[in-house]
Amino acid sequence: MVERPLGPAHPVALERGYTIKDFTALRAYVQRIEPAVIARTWYDPDEDPHAATPGAMERHLTRMLDTLVQLAMAHGSAVLADHLRASIRQHGQPKLTAVTFRMVTEAAQLAAVPPHPDHPIGAWLRPRVTRRLKGEGIGTLGELVAFCNRRGASWWRSIPRIGRGRARAIVSWLRRQQIALGLTVDPDVDSVEQDGRPLVAAELVEVVPDSNPSGTTSSRLTLAPLERLSVPHALSGAEGENRSAAFCYIQAKHDLDAVRAYLNRYRDQPKTLRAYTKELERFLLWAVVLRGKAMSDLRVDDCEAYKDFLKRPDPRFVGERFARHSPRWRPFASGAAGAASLSADSQRYAVRALRAAFAWWVDVRYLAGNPWTAVNDPPVIRRASAMRIERALPADLWRRLRVELDVRCADERAVQWRAVRAAILLMGDSGLRREEAASALRENLKASVYGTPGRPVWELTIVGKGQRERTVPVSAAALQALRGHWADRGRGFDETVTGQASSGPLLAPVIIPWTVPSRRRHRQGQGGGQSPFSPRVRTGSSEAGYTADGLNRLIGRMLKGLVETMDGLSLDERVLLGQANAHAFRHTFGTQSVADEVPVDVVQKVLGHASLQTTTIYVQAEKQRVVEEVARYYAGVAARQTAP
Structure with a gap:
């Protein structure tokens, strides 16, 4: 009721x-x-x-x-x-x-x-x-x-x-x-949805210059992401001052067309596409709404003003995270204090991304010149380490976590634990990124020709960061965990009934939540007459694997359960395990393999680092142990000198 x-x-x-x-x-x-x-x-x-x-x-x-x-x-x-x-x-x-x-x-x-x-x-x-x-x-x-x-x-x-x-x-x-009450409930709070999208968010949204340019931030701005964005003709760039008079290589009548043409170059690189889309729509919205100019009208002083804007974005451009189809979406996500504060690295990334986009528009003769060439990058601190590996698990905690996962997976009903164990061991023993683990396919996992009957070796071929292909070894424990996970999915890991090699994502959900996005993503694999939360058995190409974010959420949720229920953990270990995410297990592999004297160049190839210098960060992880041992030696020398 x-x-x-x-x-x-x-x-x-x-x-x-x-x-x-x-x-x-x-x-x-x-x-x-x-x-x-x-x-x-x-x-x-x-x-x-x-x-x-x-x-x-x-x-x-x-x-x-x-x-x-x-x-x-x-x-x-x-x-x-x-x-x-x-x-x-x-x-x-x-x-x-x-x-x-x-x-x-x-x-x-x-x-x-x-x-x-x-x-x-x-x-x-x-x-x-x-x-x-x-x-x-x-x-x-x-x-x-x-x-x-x-x-x-x-x-x-x-x-x-x-x-x-x-x-x-x-x-x-x-x-x-x-x-x-004297209060108003916003129109979209209880809006009707179709295919998971509110109908109030189905139309294009025309953004206009701020009607309150005096500097006050009380008025609410109309903002929309790139796919729902519409700009008045006067600010569209159709007649921009910086438009090239030469023959244009792209069919772009205005700035929105030019932006979409540029982003289309990265349609096969989802992470890059998402990052560049974010930077370009932020800049375009700022230009139209706060600067009152078309993007192809901007000059160097405008670009400098945007660089200052990135240091502290207008509060009306900042909000909680919402889906892009929501009317409450904002270009900048608010932090813990409620305001967006971009780091110096993020500011520099935005400037460089915009400079590269403008350079391409000049190359294709959409723009006559690139004003960003006269703008310096925001200064950043040169860090000794480009990566933060403090979330890597110590050897003893990593060993006890593996044992605990085996215990949790012993129950026949523990399908989620078996999925998590397979994912954690795949990343922790093979150094995979979460995107690589989510996209890994069974047909790319094969027994290596360098193995022997007594000591078989398996290899997984993946396409990693920068679209670089590499092959990584897979441990026997990870293989056993994958077999258990595939059994929960009703699949034969080693071969199908027809005798052909198995195929499909190595990691895939067994329990599909009864939500519109989940049903839409897994619609082909749903069987009729099943309980909404019962396991969905899918076969072949109809089976959809985890997304990288979904895999990260699953691991984070199950680790929080371990923090609360796992015995024998100290307070520091519970804090460390509670802060761990999917990427922490990649760092765990790097740290533990170097500590066990695996050659650094081998670790580099497994992790897929383009530079050996990046891999040496894991050598620095042993710095604390070295300092502690030498300090113990110094203390011993001092004690001997003061002895009678």
């Missing part, structure tokens, strides 16, 4: 601490439900002392009934008042039916107060919903409206057991109370 907000409370009820759950419980009491059942169903003894015993519960409900009857006799019709007085004279207390109870509550509501933003949500929403909302830090009606407006149409997804139906009922009630 949908948990709908009920009717308003009245002044006496609010003064006495009555809430909507009291009215619901009183209705059950009038219908002869036992007080013990009422206390167990609608109340929490820790928060409601009057529900501690059946007697206390009955006294509370009786007092509340008397209060409502007095209000009904004072504010209700003469006929109702006469009926109640007669019932009291005859029975000593009012005897109510379902009809007369409704009449009493309606009469009592004549003295009702409207909801207020400071009212606790427990006075207006049912207890189960109230507890779940409080879990997100929502305590009042005003905080609930602010939460909905901040999160948009998917505000309810982060709250356990608040589904679309309950969320729609809550938002519908809030909309009816907007005048009383």
Whole structure:
């Protein structure tokens, strides 16, 4: 049943601490439900002392009934008042039916107060919903409206057991109370979706220059990502001052066409495409909205102004992370403090990405010149280490984690643990990046010709960073974990029924969540008549593997469970394991292999580093041990010198 907000409370009820759950419980009491059942169903003894015993519960409900009857006799019709007085004279207390109870509550509501933003949500929403909302830090009606407006149409997804139906009922009630609350629920909060996308976000959005250029940031800007972006003709660049007069090699009528033509070069490099799209749409939105110029009208001073903008973006360009189709999407994601603060490295990356894009537009004769050539890169600190490997697991913790994973996977129902074990061992024993592990295919995993019957060696060929192909060894433990994971998927790891070599992603979800994006991604592999959360058995090309982000989320979620339940961990080890992500196991391989005296050039080839200098960072991981050993030696020398 949908948990709908009920009717308003009245002044006496609010003064006495009555809430909507009291009215619901009183209705059950009038219908002869036992007080013990009422206390167990609608109340929490820790928060409601009057529900501690059946007697206390009955006294509370009786007092509340008397209060409502007095209000009904004072504010209700003469006929109702006469009926109640007669019932009291005859029975000593009012005897109510379902009809007369409704009449009493309606009469009592004549003295009702409207909801207020400071009212606790427990006075207006049912207890189960109230507890779940409080879990997100929502305590009042005003905080609930602010939460909905901040999160948009998917505000309810982060709250356990608040589904679309309950969320729609809550938002519908809030909309009816907007005048009383003095607050507005944004139009897209409960928008209708089609194929997982809100219909309010289906149209192109035309962005216009800021109408409040005085420097204040109170006004809300209309912004949209590149695929939904529309620009007024005057700012489109169709007649830009920097447009080349020579024959143009691309069919671009305006700046948006030119941007899309440039990004099309990276259609086969998803990570690069995503990064360049982010930088170009940020710059284009800044130029049109805050600078009031077309991109092909910008000069050196404009580029310098954007470089300053990157140091502290306009707060209206910053927001929480939302899907790109959401009207609440913003070009910059807010940090922990609520504001975007780009690092010097990110600022330099943005400038270099824009300089390269403008250089290409000049090469294809869309632009006459590149103003970014006269702009210096933001200064950055030259770090001794380009990578942060402090999340790599120590040898002892890495060994105990492997043992614990084997224990967790022993249960036949532990399909998620077996998927996590296969992923962790593949990255931790072969040094794969999470993107490489997610895209690894069974047909590219083969027994090496350099192995022997007594000591077989397996090799996996992958395409890594920079579209460079490399072959990495796969451990026997990882192979065994992959076989268990494939068995959970209903697949034969070594061969199919037809005797042909197996194919498909090495890692793939066994349990598909019943969400629109998951159903859309795995639609071909869904079987009919199965439970929404039952394992989906897929075969051949219809099976979709994990995405890199999905694999990272799965590993992070399961590691948090280990932090809470794994025995024998010190506080420091729990912190380290809780901070580990998928990439930490690649660093674990690099650190442990170097510590075990595997030649650095071999580690370089396995990890796929273009430079040996990058791999030597793992040699530095032994620096702490070296310093500690030498310090121990110094202490011994000093002790011998002072000995008599």
